[in-house]
Amino acid sequence: MLRTVLNSKCFNSMLQLAAANSDAAHFWSLVSSMRSKGYGISKTTLQAATESFRSNGMSKDADMIQKAFSAHARNAAVAEACKILRSDADEISKLDKLNELGVEVTDEMVALVVEKVGQFPRQAMVFFYWVEQSAGAGINWGKVYNAMAKIIGREDCIEEFREVLRKMSSKEVGMDKEVYVILIDRFLKRKMFEDAVDLFRFAMGGTEKPSAQDFVFLLKKLVVRDDMDLKLVMSVVRIYQKAGNEVKSSVFDAVIKSLRSVERLGESGRVLKAMEDGGFAPDSTVHGKAVLAMCDAGNLETAHKHLARVEKSGHNLDPLVWSALVQKYSLGDDVDMAVSCFPEMLERRSGNQVGSALEVLVYGLCRKKEAKEAFKVLKDLVLKKDVVPWQSTYKYLIHKLIRQGHLKEAFDVLGLMKSNGFPPYIHPFITHILKSGTVDDALDLLNAMSSKESPSITVYTRLFQGLFKEGRHEIAQQLLSVSPGSVRNHADVLDLFYKMKIEEPAAAAAPVL
Known part of the structure; x- marks a missing residue:
């Protein structure tokens, strides 16, 4: 039994019959079968079926067949154009064959062809030249150029891409945001940084300008590249x-974060300078962040120069920035540089604004050298530069001096502390005297506490009680003998020594078990 194979003519005849009988279901089933076999609807069938549907009140189907015919014609034209572009013919021959197609160039056709030959940018360029020559007045050049830009924006045809951008500019056609995002990502991944910046410049001149987030994204990518x-x-x-945009301070925060991610904080100052050259006006806070970043990276000399430069230009950075620089110098191998920072800092700061920096300097000197050296520096700054250290700095230095056996210097610190209006810090002195100090040590403490009047009786009784507790009765007696009469004859002191005399014989008479 022979099997009949339906050709395009048979299908078209069956379509006309189905339309005439108002059998829409059968009609569209046949259309689907025709498409699967590569057949199209003829113009005769289109006209006859449309008239049948409309005469039978089936306007929806009549409109649908018009769209189906147009889609088939468009797809056929696209397929033929792609076939020509993929052939081995030279470019001139391809252009001639495209002209012979005799099809209307539409936005939709261009988008479909470009999508299909997108992996072969040279083919797309030939098609683009043809479109420019053949397109009518009704074509949307924005869609055409954006479609082309998206395809040829790559390193192997970058000159053609730049030509497309020039033509877009001449026709005042902007780049779609979607296309910009695709291209900028492609350029950056392929390390085409100069082209990425040119693309950013072009997009900024259009109506769909890159956003603040796009700006920060590009800036971050530029500062983390290997060869910035x-x-x-x-x-x-x-x-x-x-x-017309403002570069906010938060942008530099994002830059710092990116530099940190690639362990390049030492470049913070250079990056900030480049941003300034571009028109960014950083405030004192931003400059401070740059200095701190360079300090964190150990780039202290550059941080120092940057700090000095911006403060001379009128910025007033947070005192903690100076403290960070001094601390890094102090913790490093150049504590002398930390000391030398102070005169420079004091040119732009009053003496009561450098307490934080002085404290870290004292810590650094005590670690790198010894407390006596720290005392010399502090004393010079207090007496000659009117620097006011923090109370905690005084206390720390007193502890260190006493532990290292520099009791005289510790007493001098106590005097400086009093001159700055802080209450005398006598606890570590008393602890030392009670354990191993001499009568002279006790007198030095009492003299250091004295001004116009003698120390309060409370200090004397505290010393006497402590010495008795430590079993140092002889030292307590010697101290009493050289104390002022007002102390020796004070009721509390007399009572304390009287009790000790009573307790001593009792302790001696106690039986040994």
């Missing part, structure tokens, strides 16, 4: 600002 180009950093900032 500060000119590109400057250009991006300048482009963004010329478009």
Whole structure:
């Protein structure tokens, strides 16, 4: 039994019959079968079926067949155009064959062809030239150029891409945000940084300008590249600002974070300078962050120069920034540089604004050298530069001096502390005297506490009680003998020594068990 194979003519005849009988279900089933076999609807069938549907009140099906015919014609044209573009013919021959197609160039056709030949940018360029020559007045050049830009925006045809951008500019056609995002990501992944900046510049001139987030994203990518180009950093900032945007301080926070991620905090100052050259106006807080970042990276000399430069230009950085620089010098191998920072800092700070920096300097000197050296520096700053140390600095230095056996210097610190209006810090002195101090040590403490009047009787009784507790009765007696009469004859002192005399014989008479 022979099997009949239906050709395109048979299908079209069956379509006309189904339409005439108002059998829409059968009609569209046949259309689907025709498509699967690669057949199309003829113009005769289109006209006859449309008239049948409309005469039978089936306007929806009549409209649908019109769309189906148009889609088939478009798809056929797209397929033929792609076939021509993929052939081995030269470019001129391809252009001639495209002209012979005799099809209307529409936005939709362009988008479909470009999508299909997108993996072969050279083929897309031939098609693009043909579109420019053949397109009518009704074509949307924005869609055409954006479709082309998305395809040829790559390193192997970058000159053609730049030509497309020039044509877009001449026709005042902007880049779609979707296309920009795709291209900028592609350029950055392929390390096409200069082209990424050029793309940013072009997009900033259009109606769909890159957002603040796009700006920060590009800036972060530029500062983490292996061979960072500060000119590109400057250009991006300048482009963004010329478009009427403000570069906020938070942008530099994002830059710092990116530099930290690639262990390049030492470049913070150079990056900030490039941003300034691009028009960014950093405030004192931003400059402080740059200095702190460089300090964290150990780039102390550059941090010092940056700090000095910006403060001379009128910025007033947080005292903690100076403290950080001094601390890094102190913890490193150049504590002398930390000392030398102070005169420079005091040129722009009053003496009561450098307490934090002085404290870390004293800590550093005590660790790297000894407490006596720290005392000399502190004493000079207090007496000659009117520096006011923190109370905690005085206390720390007193502890260190006493532990290292520099009791005289510790008493001098107590005097400086009093001159700055702090209450005398006598606890470590008393602890030392009670354990191993001499009568002279006790007198030095009492003299250091004295001003116009003698120390309160409470201090004397505290010393006497402590000495008795430590079993140092002889030292207590010697101290009493050289104390002022007001102390020796005070009721509390007399009572204390009287009790000790009573307890001593009792202790001696106690039976040994």
